[in-house]
Amino acid sequence: MRRHAEAEVRALEPGDVARVATIFRSAFNEMYRRRGFGPVVADTAVGAVIAEAYRALDPEHCLVVTAAGRVVGSGFLHVRGATAGVGPITIDPGYQGAGFGRALMEEICARSDRAGVRSLRLIQDAFNEASFCLYGRVGFVGRETLVRGSFRSRPQLGTAAPARRARPSDLDQVVGLERELLGIERRKDHELLLRMGDVLLSGDGTLHGSLGRLVRGGVAVLGPAVSRDLEAMLDLIDRATRDLPARTDIRLLVPARQGDLLAALYETGFEVHSLCTYMVRGDYTPFAGYYVPTLFPESG
Ligand SMILES: CC(C)(COP(=O)(O)OP(=O)(O)OC[C@H]1O[C@@H](n2cnc3c(N)ncnc32)[C@H](O)[C@@H]1OP(=O)(O)O)[C@@H](O)C(=O)NCCC(=O)NCCS
The missing domain is CATH 3.40.630.30 (Gcn5-related N-acetyltransferase (GNAT))
Known part of the structure; x- marks a missing residue:
């Protein structure tokens, strides 16, 4: 499928935080619900705290992806010299499977490469085949299994x-x-x-x-x-x-x-x-x- 033709990635602005937090809650709760689990994100305050904390650390690497100007997802890159981390990545459930996650991850990888990162890392839920495949498509390889x-x-x-x-x-x-x-x-x-x-x-x-x-x-x-x-x-x-x-x-x-x-x-x-x-x-x-x-x- 590759990236969606309408997808645009830009820096997260303060006015985006409420929408990003809403998507964060619904994307994770929906992903867990589909697999028979209860909700994992109780309220939108969780996503807002994370977005604000990361904006204070790495403002230029907090990103949103838009569809015709509307924010439909977000992602966070954490560059620490030669290594970096990614996450969380969330796409509005109504826009999933359409290439928006791909557009966001391609931009994150491009920014990471430009920053000179040699080792980019993330943690995904092993039962989430969509995220595993998406990350694999942009070059990530499974290196460790973690027990949660x-x-x-x-x-x-x-x-x-x-x-x-x-x-x-x-x-x-x-x-x-x-x-x-x-x-x-x-x-x-x-x-x-x-x-x-x-x-x-x-x-x-x-x-x-x-x-x-x-x-x-x-x-x-x-x-x-x-x-x-x-x-x-x-x-x-x-x-x-x-x-x-x-x-x-x-x-x-x-x-x-x-x-x-x-x-x-x-x-x-x-x-x-x-x-x-x-x-x-x-x-x-x-x-x-x-x-x-x-x-x-x-x-x-
Ligand atoms: C995971 C998530 C970010 C993916 O975003 P998305 O916009 O739905 O993903 P995309 O449509 O851009 O891309 C998914 C890719 O994985 C592929 N894929 C998905 N399921 C697959 C499967 N079972 N087997 C093979 N490939 C698969 C798609 O074909 C696509 O690859 P392509 O770009 O080469 O065609 C999104 O589903 C989400 O927000 N999920 C809930 C929150 C979450 O789990 N976040 C990740 C935390 S680690």
């Missing part, structure tokens, strides 16, 4: 202290650890996490791991988290959840090949909801250590 799941926090009886919260002065070390283990350098994403949530640290003196955490209304989303070894990752997850109210819904993505991390999580009641694919366009060196990626911020 959650567990409930339980009151902790142990004596371990909560994890140390990073301060701005700790970010050099966090950025350095991610550069070393993941090949991604993204200071501004950690600054965003410090503003909107927490970055928790493991290790005294030498950093062994870091973990981003966003807590909203009974839900805690973990990631990005990175560590040198399994022990540090488990310690971070344990300490990042012990100060939460009992039965908080703790959500995270775990690479399927980290079998020992998954085995330890199953012991805490980790329940798997679905699988995702980590797709890369261009260079890819598998990450070292342990990694819990995230869908916010979507910079890899």
Whole structure:
């Protein structure tokens, strides 16, 4: 089908946010509904918060696609030097399957190439064959399977202290650890996490791991988290959840090949909801250590 003849891609403007947020909600809820799931985006505030947060970080790479001037979808590119992330990508359900997603992704890839990105990454729901095919058509290859799941926090009886919260002065070390283990350098994403949530640290003196955490209304989303070894990752997850109210819904993505991390999580009641694919366009060196990626911020 290729790109729709009427599709035009332009930068997102402040006046587009309400429409983008409405499309975000209906596109994801409709995609999940078609596969027998309940709605995943409760209200339009979610899409608006994401669009505003990304506009503050990368205004020139927040894009909308239009049909005869009407906004019918949006997409976000997060350039971080030689690597970049993409997402979320949403097209109005009434305009899907007509080449608008293709037009948007082609423009995102072109902008990424112009910015000198050598490794462009995204996360898609593995059950979503349309997005998998669309991304494959523009050069993305599946590199990792991710397990998407959650567990409930339980009151902790142990004596371990909560994890140390990073301060701005700790970010050099966090950025350095991610550069070393993941090949991604993204200071501004950690600054965003410090503003909107927490970055928790493991290790005294030498950093062994870091973990981003966003807590909203009974839900805690973990990631990005990175560590040198399994022990540090488990310690971070344990300490990042012990100060939460009992039965908080703790959500995270775990690479399927980290079998020992998954085995330890199953012991805490980790329940798997679905699988995702980590797709890369261009260079890819598998990450070292342990990694819990995230869908916010979507910079890899
Ligand atoms: C995924 C989504 C962005 C795709 O946008 P879209 O405008 O419907 O996609 P397009 O019509 O431009 O392109 C889809 C491509 O995948 C192909 N495709 C779709 N389903 C396919 C299948 N089962 N097998 C083979 N190819 C398939 C189409 O043929 C088309 O390829 P072409 O351009 O070479 O013809 C859109 O459906 C959406 O918003 N979904 C809900 C939210 C979502 O899932 N976002 C992605 C999050 S990772």
